Amino acid sequence: MKCLILGGGPAGVAAAKTVRKAKPDADIVIATEEVEAPYMRPLLPDLILGDADAEAILDPQGKDLQEKGIRVDRGRVAVRLDTAGRKVTFADGPEASYEVLLVATGGKPDVPASLRKDSPLIRVFDSWKDSLAIKELAANPGAAVVYGPGFLAIEACRALRKAKKEVVWIQPDLPRIGYPIAGELEASILDEVRNRGARIKEGDDIVEVREKGTDGLIVRTGKGEEIPCAMLVVATERIPSVGFASGSGLAMGTGILVDEFLQTNVYGVYAAGDCAEFKVKGRESRINFGWRSAIRQGQLAGENMAGGRKKFGGKQEDYFWALFGFSLADRVKD
Numbered sequence: 001m002k003c004l005i006l007g008g009g010p011a012g013v014a015a016a017k018t019v020r021k022a023k024p025d026a027d028i029v030i031a032t033e034e035v036e037a038p039y040m041r042p043l044l045p046d047l048i049l050g051d052a053d054a055e056a057i058l059d060p061q062g063k064d065l066q067e068k069g070i071r072v073d074r075g076r077v078a079v080r081l082d083t084a085g086r087k088v089t090f091a092d093g094p095e096a097s098y099e100v101l102l103v104a105t106g107g108k109p110d111v112p113a114s115l116r117k118d119s120p121l122i123r124v125f126d127s128w129k130d131s132l133a134i135k136e137l138a139a140n141p142g143a144a145v146v147y148g149p150g151f152l153a154i155e156a157c158r159a160l161r162k163a164k165k166e167v168v169w170i171q172p173d174l175p176r177i178g179y180p181i182a183g184e185l186e187a188s189i190l191d192e193v194r195n196r197g198a199r200i201k202e203g204d205d206i207v208e209v210r211e212k213g214t215d216g217l218i219v220r221t222g223k224g225e226e227i228p229c230a231m232l233v234v235a236t237e238r239i240p241s242v243g244f245a246s247g248s249g250l251a252m253g254t255g256i257l258v259d260e261f262l263q264t265n266v267y268g269v270y271a272a273g274d275c276a277e278f279k280v281k282g283r284e285s286r287i288n289f290g291w292r293s294a295i296r297q298g299q300l301a302g303e304n305m306a307g308g309r310k311k312f313g314g315k316q317e318d319y320f321w322a323l324f325g326f327s328l329a330d331r332v333k334d
């Protein structure tokens with residue numbers, strides 16, 4: 001069996017290891033954009049703070065891939081999927097063919113046009129590389145502006161406050177896809193963020209960012225305020241990274257549509273993790289995002305890719321809260 005997995009996050013790695021268990025002779029390749037060994041995104045705030053070094057945030061799941069005969073091709077960005085020919089084209093050359101495919105490409109931050117500027121002082125908060133750059137900038141004097149609607153912005157504020165930065169959080173509308181905190185819980189988390197010294201500008205937006213000299217920015221908000229700062233952290237929602245699959249015949253919503261078996265509408269093609277959107281008859285479709293959910297989906301997809309017939313029954317709340325024993329509510333108090 002020739003098995004290709006796109007994406008080396010928790011879903012892709014879990015799937016590869018599960019296929020290996022069931023099919024000792026399978027040819028398994030993970031092709032993924034990032035060049036780092038698999039790591040735990042939820043610990044990126046610790047990397048910014050210096051509470052964890054690069055080694056400490058490596059994903060234990062990913063440590064024995066080579067010994068298990070799973071090849072990982074790093075730095076490979078899928079740009080086209082041909083489901084009829086069963087092959088994937090990458091930005092950098094050779095195509096890869098497959099008999100069974102898993103799309104586990106996760107999400108990418110949805111960055112508004114006004115913030116897509118080529119400035120070293122504007123940093124997206126999503127990856128290992130981003131977090132090291134944020135850490136470096138945070139060592140400079142001056143305030144940090146955080147921009148984003150939800151949970152990732154809370155995490156960015158927490159890390160930057162602990163790093164003793166003055167923080168202004170511009171919080172536009174709620175996230176589009178899923179927001180696991182609401183009501184009283186949300187209010188108490190926002191209070192904690194405020195109590196730790198971040199100023200929150202709810203319901204505002206950024207309309208312009210200009211450079212001020214070489215080491216400063218002026219952020220202009222929709223309500224007309226001008227905020228001078230030394231860095232801008234874009235902590236926006238992660239939207240499924242599935243552009244390469246458009247035109248492939250895969251049914252898509254915001255993500256790639258799958259049934260309870262994590263199978264797409266095309267035979268032999270599965271999707272799991274933050275890029276998979278569940279479409280179950282009679283119910284609204286949803287993305288069950290989150291670290292544990294991605295692992296669970298990866299395992300199930302792996303079993304089904306190897307011939308199983310297991311159903312995924314999760315909801316994001318089942319997985320999101322108990323990450324490494326710390327809920328978001330506890331983390332902001334830390």
Ligand SMILES: Cc1cc2nc3c(=O)[nH]c(=O)nc-3n(C[C@H](O)[C@H](O)[C@H](O)COP(=O)(O)OP(=O)(O)OC[C@H]3O[C@@H](n4cnc5c(N)ncnc54)[C@H](O)[C@@H]3O)c2cc1C
Pocket residue numbers: 006007008009010011012031032033034041042043044045076077078079104105106107125126127152155241244272273274275289290291292294319320323
């Ligand atoms: C800063 C931060 C903090 C977080 N904290 C928490 C938390 O506390 N709790 C929680 O539950 N979740 C948290 N999350 C979310 C969690 O990390 C994700 O839900 C989880 O990583 C999803 O796993 P995945 O395998 O689906 O995708 P990802 O982890 O996103 O991995 C997908 C991989 O595919 C690669 N890829 C993307 N497009 C392509 C392409 N075209 N070709 C090849 N490769 C591609 C990506 O570069 C990436 O390496 C956090 C996320 C971030 C960014």
